[in-house]
Amino acid sequence: MRKNLCVGILREAREDERRAPLTPSDVKWLIDKDISVEVESNRARIFKDAEYKKSGAKPVDRFRNASLLVGIKAPRGEDICANAVYMTFSHTLKGQRRSTGLLNTFLEKGVTLVDYEKITDLYGKRIVYFGRFAGICGAVDSLHYLGKKLEWQGFKNPFLSIKPAYEYGSLKAVKQAMGELYESINKEGFEKKLSPFVIGITGHGNVSRGVQETLALLNPVEIHPKDMLSFIRHQKRYSNKIYKIVFLREEKFRSKNGKGFYFEKYLEHPEWFESNMDMYLPYLNMLIHTSYWDKRYPKMVTKKMIHRLAAKRPFRLDFIGDISCDINGSVELTYKPATLENPIFTYNPAKKVFVDGYKAPGISIMAIDNLPSELPKDSSVEFSSLIRDYVYQIAVHGIKDITRHAALPAEIRKAIVIEEGKLTKGFGYLRDSLTRYAAVEEEIPV
Numbered sequence: 001m002r003k004n005l006c007v008g009i010l011r012e013a014r015e016d017e018r019r020a021p022l023t024p025s026d027v028k029w030l031i032d033k034d035i036s037v038e039v040e041s042n043r044a045r046i047f048k049d050a051e052y053k054k055s056g057a058k059p060v061d062r063f064r065n066a067s068l069l070v071g072i073k074a075p076r077g078e079d080i081c082a083n084a085v086y087m088t089f090s091h092t093l094k095g096q097r098r099s100t101g102l103l104n105t106f107l108e109k110g111v112t113l114v115d116y117e118k119i120t121d122l123y124g125k126r127i128v129y130f131g132r133f134a135g136i137c138g139a140v141d142s143l144h145y146l147g148k149k150l151e152w153q154g155f156k157n158p159f160l161s162i163k164p165a166y167e168y169g170s171l172k173a174v175k176q177a178m179g180e181l182y183e184s185i186n187k188e189g190f191e192k193k194l195s196p197f198v199i200g201i202t203g204h205g206n207v208s209r210g211v212q213e214t215l216a217l218l219n220p221v222e223i224h225p226k227d228m229l230s231f232i233r234h235q236k237r238y239s240n241k242i243y244k245i246v247f248l249r250e251e252k253f254r255s256k257n258g259k260g261f262y263f264e265k266y267l268e269h270p271e272w273f274e275s276n277m278d279m280y281l282p283y284l285n286m287l288i289h290t291s292y293w294d295k296r297y298p299k300m301v302t303k304k305m306i307h308r309l310a311a312k313r314p315f316r317l318d319f320i321g322d323i324s325c326d327i328n329g330s331v332e333l334t335y336k337p338a339t340l341e342n343p344i345f346t347y348n349p350a351k352k353v354f355v356d357g358y359k360a361p362g363i364s365i366m367a368i369d370n371l372p373s374e375l376p377k378d379s380s381v382e383f384s385s386l387i388r389d390y391v392y393q394i395a396v397h398g399i400k401d402i403t404r405h406a407a408l409p410a411e412i413r414k415a416i417v418i419e420e421g422k423l424t425k426g427f428g429y430l431r432d433s434l435t436r437y438a439a440v441e442e443e444i445p446v
Contacts, residue, residue, distance in 0.1 A: 002398030004035055005085070007391060008066025009052070011040035013076045016340065018046045018376035019130075021070045021087070022391065023384040028055040030388070035395045038066040046376040068395050070387070072130075077105040083420075085112040085400050087391065090417065093117060094294050095433030103418075103430060110421035112400045118415035119390070126206065127411065128386045133372035133379035134323055135210020135290060137165040140174055141374070142321030143181075145344050145366055146286055149318055149358040155191055158184040166340065166374035174375070178217035185218065189240035196232065198223075198243045198316075200280060202252060202300065203290030207323055211288050212246070220244040225251045225280060232283050232314075245280070252276055252291075252300060270297045278305050281317050288321040293330035300330045303352070306363065310349040322367040337369040 007030060009022055022030075024047050027037050037057040041049050049059040063069070069081065071088045080086075086106070090113060092099040106113055119128040140162065147159025162181055168174045190197050199220070201211055220242040223231050228245060250261040254276040266273055277300050281287065291300065301320070309315055322331045333347045335354060346355050348362035358364040372379040390412050399405055400420055403413050417427045 004398050005068040005395040006036045006038060006065040007395055008063045008069045009037065009039045009057075010069050010071030010075060010088075011042040012044070012071060012073055013079070014073055014370070015044060016370060016373060017073060018044050018373050019072050019383070020045050020047050020376075020380045021072050021383065021387060023047060023381055024051040024055040024057075026384045026388045027052055027057050030392060030395070031056040033392060033396070035392060036065065038063055046380060067400075068391065070391055072383075074102055077102055080105055080109050080111060082109040083111070083400070085114065085394065085402075087114040087116065087387070087394075089117060090115050092430070093417070093427070095430055097433075097437045100434055100437045104434065106418050107421050107423070111418055112402060112416065112420055113418040114390075114394075114402070114412065114415050115417045116387070116415070118417065119411050120414070121411065128383070128390075129206045130372040130379055130383055131206030132210040132213070132382070133375055135207040135212075136171065136174065136214050137371040137374040138207070138290075138321050138323035138366075138368075139211045139214035139288065140165040140168075140178075141343065141368065141371070142286060142288055142319065142366055145358060145364065146319040149344075149364050150194070152359050153318075155194060157190060157194065158188055164340075164343075164374065165371075168375070169377075171375055171378040174214070175217060178214060182218045185242060186240050192239065194285060195239040196241070196243050197239075198228075198232075198245065198284050198286075200245045200247060200284040200287045201290065202247050202287070203292070203324075204246070204248075205290065205292070207290035208246070211290060211323070212244075215242070215244060218242050222246070228280060228283055245284070247277075247280070251280075253298060274298050275300045275302065275305065277301055278309060281305070282309050282312070282315045284317050286319045286321065287317065288323065289331050290323050291330060293324060293326050295329075297330070299332050302332045303347075303349075306333065306347070306349045307352070310363075317363055320363060320365045322365055323371065325367045325369045331365070331367075333363065333365050334367045336367070338365075338367045340368065340370075340374070343368055 030037055039052045039057045039059050041059050041061060053059055068085045074088050074090045092103045116128040120126050141164050143159045144162045144164050147157055150157045201208055222244050225245055249263055253261055253273045256272055256274050275298055322334045325337055327334060344358045344364050344366055346358055346360040346362045346364045393408055402408055403416050403419055416424050423430055
């Protein structure tokens with residue numbers, strides 16, 4: 001008879017990471033089902049060791065019995081436990097150069113890796129995520145820092161009442177603040193030069209839904225992209241509303257040969273398409289970017305595009321909240337990740353230079369890569385509820401060769417990137433990255 005796996009809650013490698021993958025109440029639920037739990041001590045974590053201990057878990061400096069290790073961000077390579085099962089966001093799936101070292105360590109140490117990003121339903125929709133809270137925090141922070149930017153430009157604006165999400169401490173407090181902001185916009189409105197105030201949103205996943213959930217508290221008026229130009233011309237006098245545009249795929253991209261946008265062709269031959277966002281960017285006050293991107297696909301906002309657009313009038317775009325935070329990716333202006341300590345940088349298209357902060361001419365960009373940590377308790381509670389049953393299923397079966405056991409949920413079996421030190425069938429493509437970047441390293445002179 002197989003023995004249940006002991007679950008271990010990892011100490012996060014990042015010092016600014018306060019989230020927890022499992023809450024004390026869900027740990028108690030596991031323990032009540034005869035699953036033992038160890039918790040690596042971590043002072044930064046939103047839930048204290050004493051709370052886990054009260055739930056029946058054992059706080060430890062280093063794991064003693066745990067072999068099913070549950071975290072949020074990927075561990076440091078030197079901390080990886082050999083032959084363990086890891087559940088985490090590994091950030092290795094795009095085959096980027098910076099992730100190959102970690103991937104190699106997982107392989108060398110005989111690890112089984114369950115990547116949350118690949119736990120999906122029958123239609124490929126992610127069912128384990130922090131995206132909603134990334135969207136919520138990203139929307140709040142974008143409004144806050146845009147308010148600061150506009151103030152520096154000399155505009156009195158209602159966003160000055162909004163604080164960064166981490167200063168609220170809870171989703172309830174965020175919602176209350178957004179309700180007060182709505183009343184302020186409705187009463188005071190925007191200056192004429194900022195009206196109509198238009199926010200563009202890319203993406204339709206969990207992050208976008210978090211953004212829209214937050215903006216919904218401001219009661220925005222939604223306009224269709226095709227109506228935007230006529231709207232801008234005729235609605236300037238309406239200054240006490242926020243307007244939003246949610247861009248569909250066929251609005252974000254166009255065929256290079258002018259034959260229109262067909263999603264099937266886009267998936268087969270993304271190189272045949274280019275961004276269509278130059279049609280809309282000059283008329284937005286702010287863009288919030290939430291779309292998935294990898295190197296196969298065209299970039300959505302390029303430096304070349306911004307150079308061309310910013311040299312003409314009208315050009316109203318002051319701010320980009322890049323929640324996706326792909327470095328030199330879909331938003332090419334995102335040249336580095338920002339942090340809570342240094343959350344904003346600005347690109348001056350006239351001088352083609354970046355400056356830290358928002359007190360500079362140009363487009364200010366927020367690209368914080370750890371947004372859900374700003375509301376660590378609320379986001380942890382939601383996330384824990386999404387993974388608790390999966391953790392139980394793996395632990396109670398007492399196995400590490402997960403793909404071979406049909407009794408386990410299919411969505412977990414499909415999310416196994418590495419099994420006992422070998423890439424699984426669905427992730428064999430990562431071998432190309434490992435080989436390519438290993439060859440590059442060999443060519444670098446010592």
